[in-house]
Amino acid sequence: MFLYCGIACRRKFFWCYRPLSTYVTKTRYLFELKEDDDACKKAQQTGAFYLFHGLAPLLQTSAHQYLAPRHSLLELERLLGKFGQDAQRIEDSVLIGCSEQQEAWFALDLGLDSSFSISASSHKPEMETELKGSFIELRKALFQLNARDASMLSTAQALLRWHDAHQFCSRSGQPTKKNVAGSKRVCPSNNIIYYPQMAPVVITLVSDGTRCLLARQSSFPKGMYSALAGFCDIGESVEETIHREVAEEVGLEVESLQYCASQHWPFPSGSLMIACHATVKPGQTEIQVNLRELETAAWFSHDEVATALKRKGSYTQQQNGTFPFWLPPKLAISHQLIKEWVEKQTCSSLPA
Ligand SMILES: NC(=O)C1=CN([C@@H]2O[C@H](COP(=O)(O)OP(=O)(O)OC[C@H]3O[C@@H](n4cnc5c(N)ncnc54)[C@H](OP(=O)(O)O)[C@@H]3O)[C@@H](O)[C@H]2O)C=CC1
Ligand SMILES: [Mg+2]
Structure with a gap:
């Protein structure tokens, strides 16, 4: 596919053409499928389907990891016919x-039926046997998926x-009707269009310059x-x-803010996590935990956090009855935020 690159060559006065990058081509293709129902139906013929049952994705196990298999339209039709x-x-x-x-990649839930919106739980074990996999809750499987599958399934x-x-x-x-791609739903009686929504959530790593503030919910x-x-x-x-x-959760006033990164997060029902660093006003570091929101919160040193980052999630109780201090796994944006803080602290403590 070719497109005007928009850069006129001043000396010869003609427009240059450049091939679109793979990313742009892919993005334009997906845009077309969302806009054009016929094109999207056609794409299903050669596309592949991720399967769910009651919102739990179909997964297969491979070397301590989960893999998300995809099925062709033919395989899917055969499966539906069989059940x-x-x-x-x-x-x-x-x-x-x-x-x-x-x-094109699609997702279909075999346990939800749009005409009744009830869980058609029958045949689930038989389907799992037929598909050589299991429908596993995403919350349990997310951290054992590779980054691409985790993102697609979320x-x-x-x-x-x-x-x-x-x-x-x-x-x-009145019942609303989805477009083929599922990027919107329309009410046929009044043409109101409904678009999928997600809830924005901020996640903030507060620092006092040398320590960072971390918290737990029960x-x-x-x-x-x-x-x-x-x-x-x-x-x-x-x-x-x-x-x-x-202020609500730990009773502190933050001063400067710095954006770090963002992430789609599937829980509780699809959030946009916006991660930022923040610092508190000097000398104002006394934490007052809001126990309606948090179990506890505390300041942690660079070394404590750097050590915990290397620790894999462990629920094993220690001999003294406590649990080791550990941090969210790599896939969670909180991990990235905390890691970035540790790296910045390390850099700033290096001799000039
Ligand atoms: N990816 C990551 O690294 C991390 C992700 N998270 C995610 O961030 C999210 C928010 O964190 P959390 O501390 O719980 O949030 P909050 O501190 O905002 O407290 C949660 C409470 O807010 C209320 N609430 C307000 N708006 C909504 C909404 N749109 N959806 C659901 N509840 C809402 C609910 O109260 P009520 O029940 O009374 O209505 C809920 O119990 C969590 O879902 C968590 O999964 C958190 C940490 C790390
Ligand atoms: Mg909170």
Whole structure:
């Protein structure tokens, strides 16, 4: 595919053409599939499907890792036929990406039925045997997936959950209709368009210059600490959420803020995690934990954090009854945020 590159050659006064990069070609292809139902239906013929059951992805085990298998349309039709399900169910699938060779990737939940929105749990064990895998809760499997599968399945689950929960127009009460790609739903009676939503969440690593503040919720695995996180309230900027969450959860006022990175996070139902560093005002480091939100929070030194980063998640109780201090695994943005802080501290402590 070729496109004007928009750079006029001043001396010869003609437009240059340059081939589009693979990334741009892929992005334009996905855009077309979202806009054009016929093109998307056609893409299903040569595409591949990730399968779910009751929002749990189909996974296969390989060398202590989970792999997410993909199935062709033919294989899927055969499977549905074998379990007495209508091939029309494929219309419930959602587009989640494509390969560099433009093989479109879809996701379909075999345990959710858009016409009833109930879990069609029958045949699940038989399907697992037939598919040589198991439907495993994403929460349990996420950290044993490679980064690509983790990202694809997180997107797929969030989209499938959103469609399952948005089958009716909130104004007319009429059933809404999804486009083939699943990038929106429309109410036929009033043409209101509904787009998939996600909740913005900020995650902040507060530092006092030499230490960083980490906290635990009682729901975290034993011994695990993370940075402070909180959902954005409606009307708030990211900066305002950070100021409010830090004040609410640990009773501190933050000063400077610095953006680090962002990540889609599938829990509880699809969030955009926005990770930032923050510093507190000098001399104002006394933590007052809000016990309605957190179990505990504390300041940790560079060395404590650097050691914990190297530790793999462990729930093993030590002889003194405590659990070792450990941090979220690599895939979680909190890990990246904490790692970046450790690296910055290391650099700033090196002799000039
Ligand atoms: N990827 C990562 O590295 C990390 C991700 N996280 C994620 O960040 C998210 C937010 O952290 P958390 O500290 O729990 O958030 P908050 O501090 O905002 O507290 C959670 C509470 O906020 C309320 N709430 C407000 N808006 C929403 C919404 N849109 N969806 C759900 N609950 C909402 C709920 O209260 P109520 O139940 O009373 O309605 C909920 O119990 C979590 O879902 C967690 O999975 C957290 C740490 C690390
Ligand atoms: Mg919180």
